[in-house]
Amino acid sequence: MDIDRDKLRELYAGYTSSKRPRSREGCPSSAEISMSFERSASARRKKEIIDHISDCSYCREEFMIIMEYHKQLAESATVSEGRPSSDEPGTLKRSSRLVFWRYAGAFLGLGIVVTSLVILRHQRDISTALRSSQPRLALLAPAAGQHLSGPPIFRWRALAPFEYFVIELFDQDLLPVWTSDKILGVQAQLPLAVSAELLPGRRYFWMITAFSGDSKVEESRLTSFVIDR
């Protein structure tokens, strides 16, 4: 390939550096930019962010800060692979637990072998969703980016048997707005008292966590909707 890439980069950098919006009203919020780096962020959302940062040098700089952070994170994960992180709380306790489990590894391995034999013996009882690598929670409504003129009704589909679900609602700065009680079905309406506090023109994020017993089994992706004026 005979394209002078450095020259192209220089010209494109010149093109984008001249693009400065007069106000930040049309810019995504700080939470939207940082959330776009999550694996759960939609491809459409990522595309919107990329198109925006080529038109806004301010957001591009913010995007680069987050990209640099993720690069640092990936490098740290590579260096400390196989070793417990020294960052998160409880490191000392975790290290001594690891020493314990190292010596108990043989018994754990035996337990896994026995469990596997039991599962293979009852193969018909394992659902396709358990074997599948596809997400087991699909958010149906409100759909990503949907504009709502009334109180949101949350609907989702569960591809595996769960005991109950919990809905979490966040504002555009990812501050929690509302957390539901246990929901046994796959549909719930936002309480009117909470719905009345939602601000028109604002974007809100929601997600579902599925439980079996008291254990969290699955988390859905974060999806957003906008309250219309």
Place this chain on the structure above:
Amino acid sequence: MDQSHLDIEEHLGQILKDYGQFMNCELRRYNLSRYGLDPEDILQDVRIRIWQVICEKKKIFTLSAYIKKIISSAVIDQLRKRRREEGLVHQAQQIHVSEQKSIYSWDTIQKRALEETVGRAVEKLISSRRQVVKLYLLGFTIPEIAGYLNWTHDKTRNLLYRGLADLKESLKETETEHGYRP
């Protein structure tokens, strides 16, 4: 000071004690000094957000993941705040610079026209290739682009090469009058 306020203070203090080192490590990854940001300003913002969560008795299932997200958001908010504060000074400086030198030299006009042409040509690429090419031309590497878009390295590289080839074709058709030869 009533009991509920004391409980909130105690709860906040416990979280800051448990996650203080974690927050400092996260902040170090942002290279804040490069952007003129004070880590203490961001930590204060994070403390306020955690305090709000405690006051409103909201449930957070994974506090470390939540703290990571609010740190990320707080860094950008501080940068925007700093820009707003510097905005008036910068505006005055711009006016002064434009009075000092001419921005209408022929070389500058030519260069800007070329930049516009490249920019427009990039916008004409098909969506999947456009995303990769934009990020590449903005200075990101293939691994960084693949990581952001959740694509494999091979897919990213292939779309990038095809996108750059399309860009070359487009520029050949429209750029000879500017003397640009890809």
